Amino acid sequence: MARLTSDLIAEGSPPLDPQFDVVSLFHYCRSNVHGFPSSATPSHFSVHQFGHGQSNPTFLLEVNLDGFIMRYVLRKKPPGKLLPSAHAVEREYQVLHALGTHTKVPVPKVFCLCTDPNVIGTSFYIMEYLNGRIFLDPTLLDLEPLRRNAIYRESSRALASVHQTDVDAIGLGMFGRRDNYCKRQIERWGKQYMVSTEGGKPERNPKMLELISWLHQNIPPEDSSGSAGGLVHGDFRIDNLVFHPIEDRVIGILDWELSTLGNQMCDVAYSSLHYVVNTGIDRIRHDKGLEETGIPEGIPSMAEHVAEYCAAAGKPWPVAGWKFYIAFSLFRAAAIYAGVYNRWIMGNASGGERAMHAGKKADVLVDSAWSFIAKASVLPEQPPSGPILQDHVEQYGSPGKITANLKERGKFVSGGRVMELRSKLIKFMEDHIYPMENEFYKLAQSPSRWTVHPAEEKLKELAKREGLWNLFIPLDSAARARELLFDGKSDNHFGSGLVQLLGAGLSNLEYGHLCEIMGRSVWAPQIFNCGAPDTGNMEVIYVNVKFIILLT
Template identity: 40%
Template sequence: MSESAESRQDMFSGTKEVAETHKFEEAKLEQYMQAHVEGFEGPLEVRQFKGGQSNPTYQLVTPGKKYVMRRKPPGKLLPSAHAVDREYKVITALHSIGFPAPKTYCLCEDENIVGTMFYIMDMVEGRVLWDPMLPGFDPQTRRKMYESLAHTMADLHMVDYEKIGLGDFGKPGNYFARQISRWSKQYVASETETIPEMNKLMEWLPEHVPDDSSTSIVHGDYRMDNTVMHPTEPRVVAVLDWELSTLGHPLADFTYSMLQWVMPQIGDGAGVATIATADLASLGIPTLEEYVQLYCERTNRPGIDNLDYYFAFNFFKLAGILQGIVGRVRDGTASSAHAEEQAARVKPLAQTAWKFAQQAGAM
């Protein structure tokens, strides 16, 4: 494992002491869990996960079991952001049909317990892998991990969302228009410098949406480090971080997970790591075309048209997400020590988005 890969894995993996800005009265939480979490037995020890930029995530350790708590961050928040109640709803529904989502225990909307809304779920044991080049594994294992990644996403998009009670989880249709509007508003609300490409994208993207009205559950931020791999086997055992999930367009969701194949070299942070210049054949990692094929075979699609548009949209969306983090640093509500690094990444992401928009016909 290279030094940078090692430090990246170490930087984001595991837990740390709870950050001062995210502390709460632990005795209150223990009392709440005693009453609402079936089988709970204290005493309780609280740690905070290092990874994650948005919703503070805690490891709740008891003598017999570990749990995970996700909560809204304290402080001033953007409208509709940090919807942990929606996360709880989708994870609970998907777990009930055997999809790899953690078992949930409770959603607490009473802000008097830890200061903000939260939910508690199982701690799924396994490996969260932060480097998409998967150092330390042999080519065959890497290949199987990527196959599992593609197949798990395909399985999500094939779920009958009406049947599992998620018919009201979003508005079918007009997904791109709504998403572009959402991330444009977030970008403008969090803006810290003028980026001409973002302004051009906000104008061009809504006018050139592909004509395809497919609808499925979408995760919204699907990538290797938002999954848990089995402790010893090359397969996904849990999908995490459902904050951006809704009903939407499956190809918008899938092509977001493909960004690392075309990502510019702008750092090693979560969501912006790249395999664009890697020797994929020797690593055993599928090419972009092979990854598309893995997904399409599983979802019975003949292929994917309009890739340039989807990449433009997703780089724009990622720039909007990162600008939101920059805005939270400005407002003092960011939940990661690495959040400030995101500021330098917004502009190159916007420029990459515009490059793909131009390949799709933008002038």
């Protein structure tokens, strides 16, 4: 199920490393983090470790000034002796800074990088805290099928946005080599695995050594040519994405530790591993992937998932090399888990007791790689044709698709006027409100939070001109107001301004379709003058009624 980012603080996590000097960190933040409250003292400052993730320890930093809380996130290297080139927070900072400054790829804003070990014992960087949802389980069982589909489509689009980045234009042209990526990765992770299993801690798996040999012999030709080269995330999966609190859109891609330039199809394969094997390393009931245990309704098949990405990114269908790419991703994951388990044995794994299962999981991944290699066919010769799955009607569907979807159930279908207003609302939100959310949020977090942002008043006037004002006024109330105000005269007699203040004359059921859209941003209701209880209560009623309709 989805977890809010604020819920991922480790429960019962070990105390901070003795070298982690909270007071020293506080003074560093006050001097180096833009916007950090100058009036704060160490007594207002707290540090908590996030429990999710196995690589670089991640912490929530909070400044509490009389109930007004500002949050930041810190990523640091683990303490103790580390494997060569591992846990490169400096590279994470570099790629996040470049993407956040020059592109629209959804990443958290970074504030500063510290390489001085005297502050908290290791290098670290500080970034923006994203308030949103993280889906730890790729089955998304707590969502309805249409929303599962939307989440997967958004995931594909987010990865496509990474891969379409012009690295030369944003200063990442020297971030890595674009050719022979897989060859170098096999050598690198093969060496890391050998180091992690030195002295039998953990025990070395001979099947892993055979897998390394098979991979060397089956590297696709596009890898050596660099034709598939570009920015690679390196650990792209659904639980490294932060989704908007209520909307099915990605607001942040996390964990860029393994990012570089290289073969981008490796990212696609790695994001598809849950179809092949259960990738979690907790105590689990089985190790089978979705294609064996059954794909929940609404989630695309692996072929459909890959086709969605290829369509979004403009990439060729990877049928010829797909067996290699999945086996390569399983190999690399096994090497990573072996390293996690080695750190757990040495006592410096960031995942706590979860890391104790990583050794067994590494062996499971190796077995899964060999099972996948043995399959006669892993992808169809051609990508699935036509629409892959029904769009998520609330966020991506067109009025025609929504109408067809509801007619199919024999239920209420909105008229053309409501669908036209709905389309205008969605466009208004995308063009004017979503782009301003960060600015509105900054004002709300500042000492001037009780003032009105100048852009808000301009957007209100624009909403009036577009007929998106006071939509909550019921049909009978609007009719009575017109009767009293116009006294039988035509609307045109008074001009359009007064007429627009009376709303569109909707029924409650019609309005429900619109207030659900406005409820996707906390700032939207005041822009359209449709705040709670008018919008808030109607949105809840609409969602509940819609859920009942879907069940019947």
